[in-house]
Amino acid sequence: MSAVLDPHGQVAGDHAHDDHAHDHPHGWRRWLFATNHKDIGTLYLLFSFTMLMIGGVLALLIRAELFQPGLQIVNPQLFNQLTTMHGLIMVFGAIMPAFVGFANWMIPLQIGAGDMAFARMNNFSFWLMIPAAIMLVASFFMPGGAPAAGWTLYAPLTLQMGPSMDAGIFAMHILGASSIMGSINIIVTILNMRAPGMTLMKMPMFCWTWLITAYLLIAVMPVLAGAITMTLTDRHFGTSFFNPAGGGDPIMYQHIFWFFGHPEVYIMILPAFGIISHVVPAFARKRLFGYTSMVYATASIAILSFIVWAHHMYATGMPVTGQLFFMYATMLISVPTGVKVFNWIATMWRGSMTFETPMLFAVGFIFVFTMGGFTGLILSMAPIDIQLQDTYYVVAHFHYVLVAGSLYAMFAGAYYWLPKWTGVMYSEALGKFHFWGSLITFNVTFFPMHFLGLAGMPRRYADYPMQFTDFNMIASIGAFGFGLMQVFFFLFIVLPCMRGKGQPAPQRPWDGAEGLEWEVPSPAPFHTFETPPKLNLAATKIVG
Amino acid sequence: MNSLRPLWHKAGQLCLALCVSLGSGAAMAVNDLKGGPAVNQMDLHRPVTQIAMDQRTLNYGMMYTCLAIFVGVFGVMFYSIFKHRRSKGAKAANFHESTTVEILWTIVPFFIVIAMALPATKVVVAMKDTSAADLTIKATGYQWKWGYDYLKGEGEGIGFISTLDAGHRQASDSGHPEPMDDYLLKVDNPLVVPVDKKIRIITTANDVIHAFMVPAFGIKQDALPGFVRDTWFRATETGDFYGQCAELCGKEHAYMPIHVKVLSATDYTAWVQAKKKELAAKADDPNKVWALPDLLARGEKVYSNCATCHLANGKGAGPVKALDGSPVVLDPDHGKQISTVLNGTAAGMPSWKHLSDTDIAAVITYTKNSWSNKTGQLVQPKDVAAFRK
Numbered sequence: 017m018s019a020v021l022d023p024h025g026q027v028a029g030d031h032a033h034d035d036h037a038h039d040h041p042h043g044w045r046r047w048l049f050a051t052n053h054k055d056i057g058t059l060y061l062l063f064s065f066t067m068l069m070i071g072g073v074l075a076l077l078i079r080a081e082l083f084q085p086g087l088q089i090v091n092p093q094l095f096n097q098l099t100t101m102h103g104l105i106m107v108f109g110a111i112m113p114a115f116v117g118f119a120n121w122m123i124p125l126q127i128g129a130g131d132m133a134f135a136r137m138n139n140f141s142f143w144l145m146i147p148a149a150i151m152l153v154a155s156f157f158m159p160g161g162a163p164a165a166g167w168t169l170y171a172p173l174t175l176q177m178g179p180s181m182d183a184g185i186f187a188m189h190i191l192g193a194s195s196i197m198g199s200i201n202i203i204v205t206i207l208n209m210r211a212p213g214m215t216l217m218k219m220p221m222f223c224w225t226w227l228i229t230a231y232l233l234i235a236v237m238p239v240l241a242g243a244i245t246m247t248l249t250d251r252h253f254g255t256s257f258f259n260p261a262g263g264g265d266p267i268m269y270q271h272i273f274w275f276f277g278h279p280e281v282y283i284m285i286l287p288a289f290g291i292i293s294h295v296v297p298a299f300a301r302k303r304l305f306g307y308t309s310m311v312y313a314t315a316s317i318a319i320l321s322f323i324v325w326a327h328h329m330y331a332t333g334m335p336v337t338g339q340l341f342f343m344y345a346t347m348l349i350s351v352p353t354g355v356k357v358f359n360w361i362a363t364m365w366r367g368s369m370t371f372e373t374p375m376l377f378a379v380g381f382i383f384v385f386t387m388g389g390f391t392g393l394i395l396s397m398a399p400i401d402i403q404l405q406d407t408y409y410v411v412a413h414f415h416y417v418l419v420a421g422s423l424y425a426m427f428a429g430a431y432y433w434l435p436k437w438t439g440v441m442y443s444e445a446l447g448k449f450h451f452w453g454s455l456i457t458f459n460v461t462f463f464p465m466h467f468l469g470l471a472g473m474p475r476r477y478a479d480y481p482m483q484f485t486d487f488n489m490i491a492s493i494g495a496f497g498f499g500l501m502q503v504f505f506f507l508f509i510v511l512p513c514m515r516g517k518g519q520p521a522p523q524r525p526w527d528g529a530e531g532l533e534w535e536v537p538s539p540a541p542f543h544t545f546e547t548p549p550k551l552n553l554a555a556t557k558i559v560g
Numbered sequence: 561m562n563s564l565r566p567l568w569h570k571a572g573q574l575c576l577a578l579c580v581s582l583g584s585g586a587a588m589a590v591n592d593l594k595g596g597p598a599v600n601q602m603d604l605h606r607p608v609t610q611i612a613m614d615q616r617t618l619n620y621g622m623m624y625t626c627l628a629i630f631v632g633v634f635g636v637m638f639y640s641i642f643k644h645r646r647s648k649g650a651k652a653a654n655f656h657e658s659t660t661v662e663i664l665w666t667i668v669p670f671f672i673v674i675a676m677a678l679p680a681t682k683v684v685v686a687m688k689d690t691s692a693a694d695l696t697i698k699a700t701g702y703q704w705k706w707g708y709d710y711l712k713g714e715g716e717g718i719g720f721i722s723t724l725d726a727g728h729r730q731a732s733d734s735g736h737p738e739p740m741d742d743y744l745l746k747v748d749n750p751l752v753v754p755v756d757k758k759i760r761i762i763t764t765a766n767d768v769i770h771a772f773m774v775p776a777f778g779i780k781q782d783a784l785p786g787f788v789r790d791t792w793f794r795a796t797e798t799g800d801f802y803g804q805c806a807e808l809c810g811k812e813h814a815y816m817p818i819h820v821k822v823l824s825a826t827d828y829t830a831w832v833q834a835k836k837k838e839l840a841a842k843a844d845d846p847n848k849v850w851a852l853p854d855l856l857a858r859g860e861k862v863y864s865n866c867a868t869c870h871l872a873n874g875k876g877a878g879p880v881k882a883l884d885g886s887p888v889v890l891d892p893d894h895g896k897q898i899s900t901v902l903n904g905t906a907a908g909m910p911s912w913k914h915l916s917d918t919d920i921a922a923v924i925t926y927t928k929n930s931w932s933n934k935t936g937q938l939v940q941p942k943d944v945a946a947f948r949k
Binding site: 085086087088092093096164165166170172173176260261264265266267300301302303304305306307308309331332333335336339340343344347348350351352354355357358361362363364365366367368369370371379382383386387390393394397398399400402403405406407467470471472473474476477478479480481482483484485486487528 | 676687
């Protein structure tokens with residue numbers, strides 16, 4: 017048993033006796049009543065991985081159905097349920113909670129705080145997600161099946177859904193409440209609990225990106241809650257916010273949804289930027305280039321994300337000025353995003369690089385995410401978007417930024433911090449296999465989708481004209497490979513580490529890594545920084 | 561490891577063979593669909609409108625610019641990856657800041673973006689200009705079919721529903737459809753439009769949001785229930801062009817294709833004639849023998865067209881002749897009145913041939929038996945049909 021599962025195992029340093037001094041629950045009570053940021057972080061990460069697997073199975077059902085023309089496995093109604101639930105589960109169940117898990121584990125360690133500011137709210141925000149997730153997944157077994165209106169839940173199609181739609185809305189409300197509590201916790205922790213000497217502009221990039229992300233979450237989750245509440249009252253209480261039959265406007269739903277939805281995209285990528293900003297300098301053995309501009313770029317992206325939402329809606333028929341405004345604003349986002357990529361490459365430039373698995377994932381992230389960024393720039397052009405909106409080109413684009421972006425950054429972060437979390441080194445050979453396997457199968461899956469989209473294959477189609485067959489087959493084969501790689505990751509990387517099998521990790525397993533998390537032993541003791549540490553001038557080391 | 565190599569090689573070959581046979585097995589029998597997708601098409605559809613042409617040009621421009629930037633930026637990264645690695649003895653430098661460089665790589669992309677936005681702006685403005693259309697057609701999205709109504713221009717009044725071929729839907733359900741070039745794209749009634757004319761498509765929907773998309777024309781417009789939106793195209797060549805619904809609209813979303821048939825001006829006129837006849841025929845049985853009271857009731861409604869000029873009392877005004885007491889109307893030989901209504905007169909009466917035979921028969925019968933006209937004469941639809949052409 018590793019330290020993650022058992023704080024009473026081999027724990028180095030003088031913190032060990034602290035664990036016994038504090039009486040905390042054991043067994044299942046340790047997890048149910050968890051108030052320790054490390055335990056809650058672990059819970060978040062395991063939960064999100066479970067959801068990743070469930071969402072992944074749905075994706076593979078979709079890909080199996082699309083392997084060839086004709087309906088072989090599911091009927092069109094079930095197909096729509098699969099696409100809808102794949103999206104909802106991956107966005108709200110996998111990517112978002114996973115980043116909260118990283119935040120729980122790493123923010124207190126990186127800023128030298130004893131724990132998160134609101135330990136019990138932290139517990140509550142995790143455990144709220146369990147009933148929500150159960151309700152979401154169980155909606156498949158409700159009369160009429162799961163919601164089938166797409167993860168965007170466009171009105172008035174939502175008005176035609178069965179009772180599972182209400183379950184879905186309720187689940188999203190709970191997940192939203194959980195996110196808001198998590199965000200409040202993160203903001204308060206970062207603003208109030210930094211070790212003396214760690215000014216905001218000396219703070220690690222991951223904390224910066226999460227601070228900004230948390231503000232985004234607080235700003236937009238209530239907007240989503242509003243949109244789906246209006247959907248709910250339209251369904252049951254005779255209102256007509258989005259129902260044209262009663263004078264409502266279905267386009268208003270889209271405006272409200274995307275006012276949430278676009279910042280949401282950055283909620284899912286900014287923490288990824290933060291992780292990459294730690295991994296690249298560590299393995300280039302060189303300080304992050306342009307720290308200040310990285311902070312400003314992150315903030316600019318966050319602010320711009322509020323004024324670009326309608327680029328998801330070019331095909332709804334906006335006036336010329338509307339299309340032009342949203343086109344210009346969207347294209348502008350590529351500037352701060354470009355700055356980030358340039359800064360990472362400048363960090364690598366004339367470094368002394370090695371390519372352990374975290375670095376491989378980070379470089380893979382920069383390379384493949386940028387492809388998603390470029391297709392995003394192309395999609396931002398209204399005339400081109402009119403051709404590509406709602407086709408597989410869009411599907412390819414957002415999987416390049418969400419899988420090759422967010423998920424790869426999380427893999428980079430997991431490999432980077434796994435020694436700190438578990439006290440055990442993962443197998444470098446298996447990690448590299450996971451990286452190359454994922455990189456290749458990912459591109460086999462999603463690259464052909466660009467061609468399908470350009471050729472005009474609409475998304476969310478259960479069956480398609482036969483000319484699209486070959487690329488669909490290639491994508492399906494790649495998808496199964498990609499799915500297997502992630503099972504491999506859990507069985508051969510995560511599980512052995514959690515069981516403590518492998519080389520014991522030193523306190524600082526990466527010689528180029530900087531930051532307070534490397535100032536505590538591996539695995540990180542149950543309690544860290546119970547008294548504020550004394551920091552050096554750069555706030556990267558403990559002195560005295 | 562070396563002893564395993566032939567084995568891996570074999571396995572690789574097997575995989576490759578499997579993929580090729582799987583892929584080509586299905587695609588072999590399928591051919592490119594002209595105006596629809598080509599087999600393994602990797603690019604936008606061949607444009608047949610100026611807008612689609614502009615979109616393709618913009619897309620190429622963006623793609624090559626992005627590719628150039630991509631190669632440039634990642635050329636630097638991979639150079640660094642191969643040169644600046646510890647195994648090659650690279651020692652880490654110590655720089656980590658340069659305001660000049662930061663400003664430079666903020667400003668330069670900014671100007672690149674502006675250079676990209678300018679040509680796109682022109683196309684956006686052109687795309688949204690739906691004025692001065694030659695033909696206006698309303699496309700209504702239903703779950704799960706399209707309804708087309710010709711609102712204005714040649715063919716005005718035509719309306720029909722366009723549904724996916726039932727055989728294709730069954731083939732989809734069967735799980736193993738036979739190879740077909742137009743699989744899921746074949747409809748019973750294609751939308752027919754003339755070539756080289758500005759066609760304005762007004763979209764709306766009956767239930768949920770649909771989207772009207774024809775890639776070769778470069779158009780995609782959501783069809784919103786309770787609201788109307790519009791888009792336009794001017795096809796530069798004749799032929800068949802295909803699209804599909806592009807907004808999730810429920811269970812049968814994948815089964816409501818769009819087929820647009822672009823005809824030459826003369827073919828289009830012929831189609832309009834034929835379609836009108838077909839619709840008229842559908843509306844009323846042309847061989848039905850009507851009784852006087854039924855015909856009068858129908859005729860009174862149709863007369864509202866005439867009353868605009870001839871007035872409700874049939875007296876006419878100014879150059880418009882009176883129908884009340886008119887010798888042409890009272891004439892027991894119906895031929896003269898029928899041909900006047902069908903073809904109009906040189907003096908200014910318009911042609912009413914787009915009305916159905918039954919409507920014309922009814923309105924003539926009405927004029928023969930209204931006001932002071934008490935002829936008791938009946939005109940049957942087939943009398944009118946005899947005078948057509």
